Amino acid sequence: MSITENNTVLPNMSRRNWLKLAGVGATALSASPFLSACAQDSAVADTADGASSELAILSSNENPFGPSPKAIEAMKAEVANIYRYTYPSVMALTEQIAKRENVSPDQILITNGSQPILGHFSVWANSKDLTILTSELTYEGVPRVAEAFGSTVDYSPVTADLDFDLDTIAAKVKPGTCAYICNPNNPTGKIIDPAKLDAFVDTVSAQVPVFIDEAYLDIADDYEKQVMTKYVRMGRPVIVARTFSKIYGMAGQRVGYALMPADMIKEFASFQLLSNVNKLGLVAASASLDDTAHFEEMRVKMKLGREKLIAMARDIGRPIAENPQGSFIYMDTGMAASEFAAKMMDKGVRVVGSRWQERPEWSRICVGLPHEIEKCHAAAKEVLTSI
Numbered sequence: 001m002s003i004t005e006n007n008t009v010l011p012n013m014s015r016r017n018w019l020k021l022a023g024v025g026a027t028a029l030s031a032s033p034f035l036s037a038c039a040q041d042s043a044v045a046d047t048a049d050g051a052s053s054e055l056a057i058l059s060s061n062e063n064p065f066g067p068s069p070k071a072i073e074a075m076k077a078e079v080a081n082i083y084r085y086t087y088p089s090v091m092a093l094t095e096q097i098a099k100r101e102n103v104s105p106d107q108i109l110i111t112n113g114s115q116p117i118l119g120h121f122s123v124w125a126n127s128k129d130l131t132i133l134t135s136e137l138t139y140e141g142v143p144r145v146a147e148a149f150g151s152t153v154d155y156s157p158v159t160a161d162l163d164f165d166l167d168t169i170a171a172k173v174k175p176g177t178c179a180y181i182c183n184p185n186n187p188t189g190k191i192i193d194p195a196k197l198d199a200f201v202d203t204v205s206a207q208v209p210v211f212i213d214e215a216y217l218d219i220a221d222d223y224e225k226q227v228m229t230k231y232v233r234m235g236r237p238v239i240v241a242r243t244f245s246k247i248y249g250m251a252g253q254r255v256g257y258a259l260m261p262a263d264m265i266k267e268f269a270s271f272q273l274l275s276n277v278n279k280l281g282l283v284a285a286s287a288s289l290d291d292t293a294h295f296e297e298m299r300v301k302m303k304l305g306r307e308k309l310i311a312m313a314r315d316i317g318r319p320i321a322e323n324p325q326g327s328f329i330y331m332d333t334g335m336a337a338s339e340f341a342a343k344m345m346d347k348g349v350r351v352v353g354s355r356w357q358e359r360p361e362w363s364r365i366c367v368g369l370p371h372e373i374e375k376c377h378a379a380a381k382e383v384l385t386s387i
């Protein structure tokens with residue numbers, strides 16, 4: 001261990017890895033497509049004020065219906081207490097999640113949104129020189145961050161149906177690797193067959209660490225079958241990441257958590273980059289978990305929104321990644337996605353342009369409020385039927 005100027009304790013890392021963490025990695029990170037994508041999304045969110053804005057924001061995978069009223073009440077009740085540090089609130093939420101997931105509290109890590117968990121996994125894999133096995137078409141939070149720190153990422157192509165190709169990924173597993181799986185996947189919305197995923201996690205986690213990103217899982221039709229927490233209970237090197245940003249409608253409040261082995265949490269914490277979640281986020285998350293009626297209502301609303309987007313794609317005759325299970329569709333626009341996004345923007349609708357270079361003509365379009373989806377439908381019809 002070494003101590004820095006501001007008394008931060010640094011773990012023993014090789015000079016190469018520390019340099020990557022401190023400088024080169026950070027520079028690369030700030031220029032990474034991942035961060036620029038996030039910056040773009042939040043700039044939009046910051047300047048547009050939802051209902052009063054003309055802009056329909058269908059680009060950021062937020063929950064347009066907002067958080068549970070009970071979460072809002074909980075934050076109001078706590079607001080005068082923000083002068084206190086958060087330890088008791090972290091402990092309370094940890095206990096609540098532990099009970100709910102039937103794991104031990106020391107197997108839970110609560111963070112500012114789930115992105116810090118993804119980022120820490122990337123840095124952790126780098127510190128152990130692990131190659132990350134994943135899909136060429138998935139969320140950037142692990143692979144691009146890992147690359148920015150100098151890790152090797154081995155991207156497998158998706159199948160013809162745009163699914164994660166678990167067989168190909170499993171065939172590459174060997175000592176010195178680990179896997180990142182996003183289920184349902186972002187940007188495709190594809191969900192993995194539960195039996196296949198179970199067999200994959202069972203076999204692979206007996207050999208190497210497996211990270212499963214379940215950010216959108218509770219929006220999926222059959223989500224309970226897909227939850228992979230049992231492998232954490234079994235003591236496997238499995239990390240399951242969840243977030244309050246999606247179905248719980250708290251993207252701006254920043255709360256996420258991981259279920260993972262206790263010793264791995266200690267290793268993540270040793271990077272000293274974790275900070276506790278803010279107090280209001282913690283109480284809002286806790287109230288959200290208790291509000292099962294809001295959760296069920298959001299599941300219905302998200303599904304209805306997704307179905308409207310699917311109907312839109314059918315109406316304008318564009319292919320999509322079939323049976324999407326997240327809060328978005330992934331559509332082949334038949335033109336450069338960046339051009340499609342620019343033309344949609346001219347019509348007051350924000351969609352994702354060319355974030356995934358592997359599919360330059362595909363755009364991800366997220367569930368919005370009903371009138372926003374209608375606006376999107378009308379705009380896409382005009383843009384795409386004129387080509």
Ligand SMILES: Cc1ncc(COP(=O)(O)O)c(C=O)c1O
Pocket residue numbers: 060061112113114115116118139141182186213215216242243244245251255256
């Ligand atoms: C698959 C996936 N995982 C993780 C995240 C990170 O979200 P947050 O940090 O808001 O929890 C996102 C954000 O869109 C995502 O799409």
